[in-house]
Amino acid sequence: MNHEIYIARKRKVFLPPGNASQPDQYVQSLLENIGSLGFTFSKPLAGRVATLSLEDLETFYNALLPALKTLVGAHVVYTPMYPNFPRQVMEASQAEICTNAWLHYLGDRINMRILPEYEKEERAPLQGAPPPRIIDLGTLEDFESIFTDLAGAKVSTSNTDKHTLLWFVNHYQNDIERLVPEAMPHKENMAFVGALLLLYTTIADRLLARHVKTATDVLRIVAAYFNGDVSLAEKTKYYKLSRPRRKTLLRLLEQSTCSLDDMVKYREPWKRLGEKLHPSEYAGQFPRSAQAFDVLRNDNHYRTFYSKVELAVKQHDIAAATALLATRPGELARRLDHLLRNAADTHAVIHAFDATADRVSTPVLLQLLTHFEHRLTPNGLRVFFPKGEVSKAFALPYNLPALRPETCREVVNSCRKHLVDRFRTLPPLGKVFLDEALRNFTVPFTLRSASKALRTVSRGSKLPLPQGNILRFFIWWRESTSRADIDLSAVAITGDHQLVDELAYYNLATLGGYHSGDITSAPNGASEFIDIDIHTLREKNARYIIMCLNSYTAQPFCDLPECFAGVMVRQEPDSGEVYEPRTVENKVDITANARGCIPMILDLVDGTILWTDLSLTRMPSYGGNNAANNMPAMMVLTRAMTSLVKTSLYDLFSLHIEARGERVLEKEKADTIFAADAGITPFDTQVIAAKFL
Known part of the structure; x- marks a missing residue:
């Protein structure tokens, strides 16, 4: 059990019942110590703690306290330049401030650390402390669901999430098989979990065989294996691979689509990886893979799917471009606005989209829905968050050509219909309470570059x-x-x-x-x-x-x-x-x-x-x-x-209620709660990404 992971993600701990009965003062002393950090126990957890033996209580406390300190930053010592801040700065003269700064900077030049010496004064007791954060009693099953939810998330996970996945696979090893979800729909997450399985278990071949679908899936697994960028936005350095590992990767590539379209898209990474895989040595076992590498290595001319689409757009043959993109519904959805701006017959484009939208991922449909809902609303800037592990944002003037209102309305209606139909296949929610405050929280479409935080929410919330x-x-x-x-x-x-x-x-x-x-x-x-x-x-x-x-x-x-x-x-x-x-x-x-x-x-x-x-x-x-x-x-x-416009959690959960629930206005009458402070909250990012997208 990792208390830090469970507390950080669900504000819970798992604690098996003991056979002792501790005096109240021991439990009270523990509560006072964690209270100084801003935490307390729920009644069930406090009752469970009271059943521990003195030895088990000490072990639990010694594991719990460092985790709580790290969460709020209390594991280090704070020594500001002015220890009696802020009053000391308020009362200091400009001459004193300038002299202290000048001496400190002088120390940098002569390789000395010069700080002013002040006596720290006694401070008044804290006034108006906020209510403590409640830590609840959890279960082992609930703790283990963290891995299943992260691995099955339908959006990219963060570095913090990856460290959590690593902890689970490293500690569970082959037993992790029972926690691996039936589907890992997001390719980057599948690749990272796949790399962990290769590194820490002996069951990777069997598990990955059912999850790897394309050549790019294999390339992502290799990137993760070598601690590279699974989004493939940055270069990965490949190292020597053992013979069994080469055969595993080539076997996965052979049983995938092994599409040259996919491989040519990442021609240079594949060529560098080919130098480590030696596919020609295994041409008899994996002929399709060997042939694909031959095309890449010899720079044989190959006209890709994407080049055909670009040629059709360049020739203003939007009908041909739409027909090509319809074979890859996700690509059609991402380029829908561009096609509609240039199409003479927008109805034909929308019809093609509507006919294939049931194969477009939920996050893409939601983003498309929001985009076209606000397509005609004036906005000074368009904001982009490029793929990669650094949280960059680019802003451009909003100068998209206008579309007819009815065109935008048709796309919105199509997206909404397909989303509601999709959510209707999920288990019923019963009576549902939906908090209006969730309008202020965005859907966690991508957590790839999200930083580890005491309370993690989606960017823009x-x-x-x-x-x-x-x-x-x-x-x-x-x-x-x-x-x-x-x-x-x-x-x-x-x-x-x-x-x-x-x-x-x-x-x-x-x-x-x-x-x-x-x-x-x-x-x-x-x-x-x-x-x-x-x-x-x-x-x-x-x-x-x-x-x-x-x-x-x-x-x-x-x-x-x-x-x-x-x-x-x-x-x-x-x-x-x-x-x-x-x-x-x-x-x-x-x-x-x-x-x-x-x-x-x-x-x-x-x-x-x-x-x-x-x-x-x-x-x-x-x-x-x-x-x-x-x-x-x-x-x-x-x-x-x-000025950013993104899909809110309120919008997402409203669609789920329309599809499989009945909205009620009182929390007490609800079977399911979506709120800022109860039930499914904006901070349950891994649950939202796995079960509601």
């Missing part, structure tokens, strides 16, 4: 801004062999995206906020904090507060041993410690192959936290890598994310 006067951003990082300077900044802008002010290492005190001081190295860890006074910034006409992290010394975050950031909610800035685990609203690990990121944007007008989890992948062309020089990119990304 809006969480309610907690009740409090002060929001405190924080960051903690540790360097490896070279100096690492990570800067925490906050940028305030108006509703029409005009700069109000910024808090950064070069501006520690300004309207509505304070910065704890710039620390430029972290041999044993370093931390920075920013306090945001919500009321003051609202009065200054600020609407959006951008939380921004920048690697001033230009190391990618993924090269740091540890780096995480988050936000706390405080009623009074000087009550409680500078870092109080109980007040952590969210904490996110910063591990992207990037030198800047925007974890979240506060919307002071709507009273929400917009979860962005975006990376800034381009360095400024001038000056340092800081908030000021990244301002143009941040402004565009903020405009893009605050």
Whole structure:
């Protein structure tokens, strides 16, 4: 059992009953200790804990406490430059702040770490601590369902999800077979699980035979096997393979479609992989594979499916392009808008789509439905999240040619009909309560680049801004062999995206906020904090507060041993410690192959936290890598994310209710609950991805 995985994903622990009966003070002492971290037990779990022997109780506590500390970031020591922050910064003169900064920067030049020496003063007790997070009693079956749901998810999983899958396969080994779902519809997830099966079990050949369908499936498995990018957006370095492993992969390729269309699409990766597979040695056993590699290796001319489609579009033969794409319904769906913009007979295109839509994946149909519902709504930007493991976003001017309203309506009706028909085949939901708050949460269509967080939600979701006067951003990082300077900044802008002010290492005190001081190295860890006074910034006409992290010394975050950031909610800035685990609203690990990121944007007008989890992948062309020089990119990304239109969980669950449930208005009368705080919640991403998409 892995308590960290179960608590992080479902806020539960599995604890078999004991035969003892502990005195109340032991259980109470344990609850007080985890209460300081912002957690408590449900009544069933507290009762179960009370049955443990003293030895088992100690073992459980020693496993539980580190997991909880890591979740909220309490496993490290926080030492800001000004230990009595924020009052100390409020009261410091500009001369004192400048002198401390100058001496600290001088230390970098002479290879010394110079920090001002201040005595830490006693702080007032914390005021207004939020209610604790409840940890419930789980079951072994429920814990094991985490693997099944992740492996069977219909969207790409994150690196955190992959570490969870790895833990299960590594610990269960051949016994993992009973947890592998009947279908693994998402090819990237199937490839990663397949690679784990090859590495840690002896049953991979048998299990993969029923899941591998195409040549690209095999290529993805190899990419995952060599710790590469299963999305195939980045190059993977292939190493020497043993003879049994070569035969396994060639056998999978031979029994797949072994389509040259698929292989030519990734010609160069296949050619490099062929050098490790030696397919000519096994031409007698795997003739189709050997022939395909011969075409690739000798650059034999082969006209692919995609080249035929492109030629038809180039010749303005939309009917021919549609007929070709209809043989691959997913490709037809993705190119539907382009075909409709150029077709003389849009009805024929829509008819072809409607005839094949039952073979289009649920995520694609949902995204298509949302796209055409808002197709005619003016929007300044089109936002794209390119494939890959770094959470990038591109924004372009919205200049799509117009379509007729009836054309958009026909596509929407077709998508809705096929989705409802599909969901109708699933088990009944009974009476269902649907929370209106789910309109603010987006469907987790892709989690590939999602960062590990205390509360993981899909990018573009809006969480309610907690009740409090002060929001405190924080960051903690540790360097490896070279100096690492990570800067925490906050940028305030108006509703029409005009700069109000910024808090950064070069501006520690300004309207509505304070910065704890710039620390430029972290041999044993370093931390920075920013306090945001919500009321003051609202009065200054600020609407959006951008939380921004920048690697001033230009190391990618993924090269740091540890780096995480988050936000706390405080009623009074000087009550409680500078870092109080109980007040952590969210904490996110910063591990992207990037030198800047925007974890979240506060919307002071709507009273929400917009979860962005975006990376800034381009360095400024001038000056340092800081908030000021990244301002143009941040402004565009903020405009893009605050105007983003994505399918909401409310929309998704409404379709399920139409297909297989009856909506009720009271939670107490419901058999199934979809809500922000009960039943299936926006934080149950693996359940949503596996069972509702």
